[in-house]
Amino acid sequence: MRPILMKGHERPLTFLRYNRDGDMLLSCAKDHTPTLWYADNGERHGTYRGHNGAVWCCDVSRDSSRLITGSADQTAKLWDVKTGTQLFSFKFSSPARSVDFAVGDKLAVITTDPFMERTSAIHVKRIADDPQDQDGESVLVLENPEGRKRINRAVWGPLNQTIVSGGEDSVLRIWDAETGKLLKETDKEVGHKQTITSLCKSADDSHFLTGSLDKTAKLWDMRTLTLIKTYTSGVPVNAVSMSPLLDHVVIGGGQDASAVTTTDHRAGNFEAKFYDKILQEEIGGVKGHFGPINALAFNPDGRR
Numbered sequence: 001m002r003p004i005l006m007k008g009h010e011r012p013l014t015f016l017r018y019n020r021d022g023d024m025l026l027s028c029a030k031d032h033t034p035t036l037w038y039a040d041n042g043e044r045h046g047t048y049r050g051h052n053g054a055v056w057c058c059d060v061s062r063d064s065s066r067l068i069t070g071s072a073d074q075t076a077k078l079w080d081v082k083t084g085t086q087l088f089s090f091k092f093s094s095p096a097r098s099v100d101f102a103v104g105d106k107l108a109v110i111t112t113d114p115f116m117e118r119t120s121a122i123h124v125k126r127i128a129d130d131p132q133d134q135d136g137e138s139v140l141v142l143e144n145p146e147g148r149k150r151i152n153r154a155v156w157g158p159l160n161q162t163i164v165s166g167g168e169d170s171v172l173r174i175w176d177a178e179t180g181k182l183l184k185e186t187d188k189e190v191g192h193k194q195t196i197t198s199l200c201k202s203a204d205d206s207h208f209l210t211g212s213l214d215k216t217a218k219l220w221d222m223r224t225l226t227l228i229k230t231y232t233s234g235v236p237v238n239a240v241s242m243s244p245l246l247d248h249v250v251i252g253g254g255q256d257a258s259a260v261t262t263t264d265h266r267a268g269n270f271e272a273k274f275y276d277k278i279l280q281e282e283i284g285g286v287k288g289h290f291g292p293i294n295a296l297a298f299n300p301d302g303r304r
Contacts, residue, residue: 003288004042008035015057016297019064024081025297026067030054034069036081039299048079050086057098061105066127068108070096076110078127078134087131094118098153101127102160107139109163111151119147122154122165124177142180146171153199157222158206164222166196166210174225190227192218197237197253203244203300211237217251219277231275231282239295245302247277252293272296 011030018025018039025039034055036045053073060067060081067079072095078088090096094115101108108127114120124140144151146169154165157174162183166172170192174184186192192212201208207228211217213236219229231249238253254270271285272293298304 001286006037006042006044008037008044008047009033011054012291013295014055016295017058017060018297018299019060019081020062020300021064022300024060024064026058026060027295028055028058028069032071032073034058034067034079036084039304046084048077048084048086050077050079050089051075053095056096059099059101059108061101062103063105066101066105068099068101068110070099070110072096076108076125078131088134088136090123090125090136092123097150100155102156104160107156107160109154109156111154111165111167113150114144114148120144120149120151120167122151122163122175124163140177140180142175144169145173145182152195152197155199155201155208164199164208166192166199168195170194170196170212170214172196172210172220172225184225186220186225186227192216198240200240200242200296202242209240209242209249211240211251211253213237217249217275219249229277229280231280233273235269236292239293241296241298242277243298243302244300248283249275249277250296250298251275252296254289254292256292 009029009031013029015028025037027035032051034048051071053071055071058069067081070076074092076090076096092112095113098111108125110123112121122142123138128134149168151165151167163175163177172186194214196212198211215233217231217240233251236253241250252272270289271287274284
């Protein structure tokens with residue numbers, strides 16, 4: 001495997017996202033500036049300037065024309081991908097942690113952190129075709145039952161009918177996207193034991209993968225929330241991804257230097273590990289990082 005090293009951020013990376021065609025890669029970091037790269041050679045195409053806090057997450061529309069970013073500066077911003085122009089800023093009273101466009105790009109789900117007296121919440125926003133018509137009103141707001149615990153990821157379920165969320169309370173929940181009703185949640189027996197850090201959907205939205213600080217990644221049925229597989233990593237998991245091409249699951253993470261004790265002989269362990277999706281066995285790894293892996297993404301063609 002030939003690595004392409006892309007330098008451009010000044011602070012740790014937080015999130016990576018390929019566009020639908022796989023020719024562009026978007027990166028978010030704690031340095032306030034989401035960046036667009038050419039995926040084939042790693043050249044930097046440009047940056048999106050306007051946030052003044054760490055950018056936690058991004059998503060790009062199906063036609064690669066719009067970008068949405070969520071930041072610690074208590075906003076989620078909508079951008080023109082090509083020009084880097086800021087089209088709209090959704091303002092919240094706490095940091096925006098996770099963003100996800102619905103199929104059709106008419107809606108976006110944005111999660112906000114608990115902050116001061118506010119609980120963690122999931123907001124559904126309408127995305128206007130014309131930026132001039134854009135408003136900041138929420139179509140739906142879902143309060144987290146474990147309000148003081150952060151929701152780290154929320155994504156759309158099949159056909160935009162549901163929203164799936166997971167976070168610090170280690171519970172996965174499926175919500176009705178129309179009514180906001182809680183439909184299902186995982187129980188303590190089969191679910192994660194610690195914070196859910198990451199969530200990745202399969203290409204056909206039939207199942208999804210979650211990573212957790214409990215050193216496992218788990219594969220779930222998207223409609224029934226049935227546990228399908230568990231992958232054991234040995235280090236806290238910060239990022240997960242599934243190959244769109246092969247039956248491979250990739251897990252990244254590792255312990256922060258501050259969290260490594262003197263007794264932990266596997267301290268660090270900053271490699272991306274590949275597992276067989278069906279057999280749940282580790283089949284390989286890719287080394288190269290000198291700190292915990294925070295983000296993983298597969299090119300939609302499955303080759304990178």
